[in-house]
Amino acid sequence: xxxxxxxxxxxxxxxxxxxxxxxxxxxxxxxxxxxxxxxxxxxxxxxxxxxxxxxxxxxxxxxxxxxxxxxxxxxxxxxxxxxxxxxxxxxxxxxxxxxxxxxxxxxxxxxxxxxxxxxxxxxxxxxxxxxxxxxxxxxxxxxxxxxxxxxxxxxxxxxxxxxxxxxxxxxxxxxxxxxxxxxxxxxxxxxxxxxxxxxxxxxxxxxxxxxxxxxxxxxxxxxxxxxxxxxxxxxxxxxxxxxxxxxxxxxxxxxxxxxxxxxxxxxxxxxxxxxxxxxxxxxxxxx
Amino acid sequence: xxxxxxxxxxxxxxxxxxxxxxxxxxxxxxxxxxxxxxxxxxxxxxxxxxxxxxxxxxxxxxxxxxxxxxxxxxxxxxxxxxxxxxxxxxxxxxxxxxxxxxxxxxxxxxxxxxxxxxxxxxxxxxxxxxxxxxxxxxxxxxxxxxxxxxxxxxxxxxxxxxxxxxxxxxxxxxxxxxxxxxxxx
Numbered sequence: 193x194x195x196x197x198x199x200x201x202x203x204x205x206x207x208x209x210x211x212x213x214x215x216x217x218x219x220x221x222x223x224x225x226x227x228x229x230x231x232x233x234x235x236x237x238x239x240x241x242x243x244x245x246x247x248x249x250x251x252x253x254x255x256x257x258x259x260x261x262x263x264x265x266x267x268x269x270x271x272x273x274x275x276x277x278x279x280x281x282x283x284x285x286x287x288x289x290x291x292x293x294x295x296x297x298x299x300x301x302x303x304x305x306x307x308x309x310x311x312x313x314x315x316x317x318x319x320x321x322x323x324x325x326x327x328x329x330x331x332x333x334x335x336x337x338x339x340x341x342x343x344x345x346x347x348x349x350x351x352x353x354x355x356x357x358x359x360x361x362x363x364x365x366x367x368x369x370x371x372x373x374x375x376x377x378x379x380x381x382x383x384x385x386x387x388x389x390x391x392x393x394x395x396x397x398x399x400x401x402x403x404x405x406x407x408x409x410x411x412x413x414x415x416x417x418x419x420x421x422x423x424x425x426x427x428x429x430x431x432x433x434x435x436x437x438x439x440x441x442x443x444x445x446x447x448x449x450x451x452x453x454x455x456x457x458x459x460x461x462x463x464x465x466x467x468x469x470x471x472x473x474x475x476x477x478x479x
Numbered sequence: 480x481x482x483x484x485x486x487x488x489x490x491x492x493x494x495x496x497x498x499x500x501x502x503x504x505x506x507x508x509x510x511x512x513x514x515x516x517x518x519x520x521x522x523x524x525x526x527x528x529x530x531x532x533x534x535x536x537x538x539x540x541x542x543x544x545x546x547x548x549x550x551x552x553x554x555x556x557x558x559x560x561x562x563x564x565x566x567x568x569x570x571x572x573x574x575x576x577x578x579x580x581x582x583x584x585x586x587x588x589x590x591x592x593x594x595x596x597x598x599x600x601x602x603x604x605x606x607x608x609x610x611x612x613x614x615x616x617x618x619x620x621x622x623x624x625x626x627x628x629x630x631x632x633x634x635x636x637x638x639x640x641x642x643x644x645x646x647x648x649x650x651x652x653x654x655x656x657x658x659x660x661x662x663x664x
Contacts, residue, residue, distance in 0.1 A: 213591055213592065213594070214593040214597055216594070217591050220588065220590065221597060225621060226621060227617070229616070229620060239542075241547055241550055241551055299604070300601045306553075309553055310553040310556065313552070325502065334502060337506060341513055345512075348520065349556075352523070355524055359524075359527065359528050366644055390644065390648060391647065393645065393647070438592075438596075441596075
């Protein structure tokens with residue numbers, strides 16, 4: 193099965209659950225007299241080309257209706273993509289509507305929206321490029337090519353995240369890990385309380401250094417022997433983020449991208465082996 | 480098994496060239512997107528290094544104003560990425576009061592977990608002093624709209640002060656008031 197189809201279904205499921213979970217409170221958050229003033233949303237999205245605030249005045253009665261309609265359009269597009277993951281139109285519609293939503297609420301969107309957008313972009317790129325190349329008979333090569341670039345993008349993202357952690361002292365001394373586990377108590381919706389780990393500073397220091405190393409060295413996952421242990425350790429890290437920081441949807445999105453990395457790398461390896469297969473072609477009728 | 484290279488030899492030359500051309504175009508677009516993402520991430524890293532060394536934020540924008548339409552592509556997510564070097568939790572607290580009756584209340588908004596996560600992101604912007612005032616005004620307006628009997632609001636910007644790791648066994652984390660904003664209807 194095409195890994196992009198599996199990836200798009202996983203991402204769609206995560207995006208839909210995320211949407212459903214906050215759309216009940218959309219009016220409390222973004223309504224005319226909501227917690228977050230629409231004018232602030234509009235101001236923070238001033239450089240976003242697809243934000244709805246470019247066509248709707250923030251704070252007007254129409255704004256909330258447009259936002260509700262946009263949420264519905266995103267949900268419908270995502271359902272369409274779930275049913276037809278190889279459809280160009282479904283992927284374009286899902287990407288653009290999702291992008292429009294995230295750019296409209298960029299003031300409050302966090303990591304999960306950024307990575308879902310990246311995932312949907314590559315799903316869209318794969319369906320469009322595959323369709324374009326289909327006429328010339330190179331559709332599968334095109335899909336493999338897009339998969340390779342997506343894996344490079346994921347690896348680059350992790351590498352820079354690791355480097356930006358590494359330039360400060362906090363991750364090396366364990367202070368940042370302490371802040372992570374200390375946030376697991378009560379307020380941050382974490383599923384497990386880990387504050388007792390404050391009594392074991394060495395453990396936190398080792399965990400902090402481990403996080404920096406596995407993120408910075410993620411590009412080594414292109415080496416076949418290292419791939420599985422490295423990617424599975426990153427997946428374990430995301431399970432920890434979901435449990436101890438309460439960022440469940442973010443963790444699920446990142447785990448999906450890592451699973452795609454594994455699946456697509458295997459597929460790419462198979463393709464390369466097939467291409468370099470020295471077995472000669474049998475002429476029709478000579479077998 | 481028919482290998483791909485052998486199969487391609489059987490194609491007309493025009494079709495082989497077309498296959499190569501289209502793949503090259505796709506590859507070129509992907510190189511451009513990846514290259515700009517890497518450039519943007521490098522700029523973000525430089526900005527963060529500057530922040531770690533000097534404590535000042537440095538605005539290095541990867542996209543000029545004329546090129547904001549390029550934000551439809553996922554090319555600048557790494558820019559502005561902020562690793563939790565010193566990740567404080569920030570929170571806003573709204574207290575309402577009535578001048579006529581002397582009644583006071585602490586407003587608590589029940590939100591579903593994912594909506595709470597979005598609201599936490601909103602609250603985290605209060606660590607910037609310029610944004611904190613705007614966020615406080617927004618919250619006070621919400622309070623006045625939901626509870627019309629109150630006409631005074633106090634918005635507190637709180638941050639969680641954690642003890643250093645060495646003192647984690649002996650000291651407890653505390654919520655400390657950083658700013659107070661007083662607003663009236």
